[in-house]
Amino acid sequence: MLYKLENVKRVHGDRTVLNISELEISPHKIYTLIGPNGAGKTSLLKILSFLDKPSSGKMFFADEAVNFSEKHLYDFRRQVVLLDQNPIMFTGSVRSNIEFGLKVRKMPPAARNERVEEMLALVGMEIFADYDAQSLSGGETKRVALARALALQPHVLLCDEPTANVDNENQEIILQIISKINKVHNSSVIFSTHYLSQGQKLADHTLLLQNGVLSDLTNENIFRGTVIHHSDETFSCQLTGQLALNLPSAGLPAEAQILRLHIDPDGVVFRQQDTDVGKGNSVAGHIVELSQDKGWVRVSVDVGVTMVLRMSMKEYHKQLPALGKKADLFIPHSSVAWSQADKPM
């Protein structure tokens, strides 16, 4: 096992930003870490890259227990590289930045130059070799930072939102490099992203973080709503001015006001004539997006908010949803989960 985490917690002040009861990560695979802002993705990546220590819990790397002494961390850091969400360039040229990690490892100059040239070619930045690294654009900086990390041929490459704030062209280049480095060098890759589709396209495994906790839910159809009516049996949660869902009130505290709703895309269906509407909510809208993803079809429907449902190809051919077409959706109570958005963990 590459990583094993047991009851790992990271606490800042009185706020628990990460609370992972168990996590195992296999070597030589690509993992994607998905979650909304503040879910704990960066905190987890910093711990996995040995740049931060958990407040409590056990961690194993390559089947060896991590004791978080400086010596131990230094040894492990030489096998793992974290690519920051907003990478920063050291003062100097692009070349000097890429060779930094090689220099600190005392690689001979000839081999170092060869590696730098190879990395510049890999990220398509050969002509920028002698440019001032701090004068590059955001996308170019990310590519150079990726080259700087890959020059070390790490066992594990950790990337914190590698495609955030990058144009489409640079996004594609970065994703291709991540995929290539896994295939060619057999490096393990763990990258975080907001985009479920991007993660699933590239990754062997998907990890979803919500409020610092690993979740089985997907990262889509997460909405914030206000409780506008609360009785013993049901409550109404308003998502927008037009859209409110009626849900069973079992377990809802009387003081709850702001909720985070998660609606499972696999649970949402097109309403049929025989649908038992008493066990869920019916909403109407029109289809705004269709996409294919590993044998599944994602349908985005504008119902006041953009609601995503996922269907099999067989179901797709049966329903034949089309862009702009009106759609009546049925959201079963069983596919809705909620948590209090205004209450800390």
Next chain:
Amino acid sequence: MNLLFDSVHSALLLLFSFDKDLIEIVLVSLNVSSFATIIASIMGVPGGFLIAYSTFPGKRFVLTCLNTLLALPTVVIGLLVYSFISRKGILGSFDLLYTQKAIIIGQVILIVPVIMTLTIAAISRIDSRYRMTALTLGANPLQMAVVILKEARYGILAAVIAAFGRVIAEVGISMMLGGNAKGFTRTMTTAMALEYDKGEFVLAVALGITLMTLAFAINMLFHFFQGRTRSDVV
């Protein structure tokens, strides 16, 4: 006003005649101030880095003490060092009193807090991602420190410039510990004070002009090293 204009006129004539006494005084000043700045930088920059980058109980108290030391009067330093290096002091056997070394010791005490506090401020402003990036790329703590110091070089150079400016312009320590001995410990500021006492304004003004010219030239030199001549830096 005539007195001032006459003094400036005579001072300029004295300067351009490269008067031997004047050159001697300037060299003594440069010698003690440069050594004091170098020694204080060797102590203050790493000290400031360690304080900025470490967490320990009482750190806030240490910072408060350093900030307080910025206001330490030169006369107090003079008295303190005098009590150690006078014949009756515990370092009296080294015969340091009324030597350039004595002035350097006092000046080092004066500017170490200046360099340390400004270094702490310069390093605290450096983006924490530099540290993270250096560590994740495999740097050891020393290599990481070099990265941080390199990125903070403008602020650190500013600290050194400020410290040099402080010592070359101070008079209390030089007078009390140096004794203003001609050719040995007479600095520009002590000479100015002496000439003023004698009513000899010409040499005093000439020394004043020299001091300001030197300060300007040294600042220009530092700015050159800082890369401030680059068009993208305002």
